[in-house]
Amino acid sequence: MIEVRKASLDDYPVIQGIAHNTWQHTYLPILSQGQVDYMLDMMYSAEAYREQVSEKGHHFLLASESDAFLGFASYELNYSPEITKIHKLYVLPEAQGKGIGQKLLAVIENEASKNTNDKIVLNVNRYNKAVNFYQKSGFIKIGEEDINIGNGYLMEDFIMQKFIK
Ligand SMILES: CC(C)(COP(=O)(O)OP(=O)(O)OC[C@H]1O[C@@H](n2cnc3c(N)ncnc32)[C@H](O)[C@@H]1OP(=O)(O)O)[C@@H](O)C(=O)NCCC(=O)NCCS
Secondary structure (H helix, E strand, O other): OEEEEEOOHHHHHHHHHHHHHHHHHHHOOOOOHHHHHHHHHHHHOHHHHHHHHHOOOOEEEEEEEOOEEEEEEEEEEEEEOOEEEEEEEEEOHHHOOOOHHHHHHHHHHHHHHHOOOOEEEEEEEOOOOHHHHHHHOOOEEEEEEEEEEEOOEEEEEEEEEEEOO
């Protein structure tokens, strides 16, 4: 059975491990190794994780099955009025397609709803197959943006949104 629990500061090594594994698989077909390494360092260093959890109000979730950690997500309630933002959603390549992404999404929607947020937003790379997962899960594209992240690298994203009850 897939279980989802909140992650704490102590879970950093697990989250970093899942991120590094999943990122190579997801982004090497669409980004350079240099950009993947640069972004992993920027977003998943121990200091970046501490800052996200302790200062930026990002909530992390960990999904597991039989004590093996298989995926994680992070989200921010009240990112703007009544809006929750999903910052991260990653499932290990070998565990994809088993409903873990959907389960993490359901927990986030429930938390958003409990906090009277009625909309979820996220950014996703325009060339990432995850766009299809989000569309299937009820998100629609509401725009696109290119974000300059330094070192000559761009994030070429769709902005997607879903209304929740
Ligand atoms: C995108 C991701 C989080 C989805 O999680 P998952 O556990 O693999 O997806 P689920 O098994 O919960 O799938 C839920 C539904 O979406 C569909 N789906 C999943 N991935 C899909 C894809 N790439 N294209 C089309 N549909 C997809 C599934 O078929 C399923 O539909 P069903 O219920 O009708 O069978 C996961 O595949 C992943 O981590 N991908 C790589 C990392 C990534 O791109 N993350 C997003 C960054 S913004």
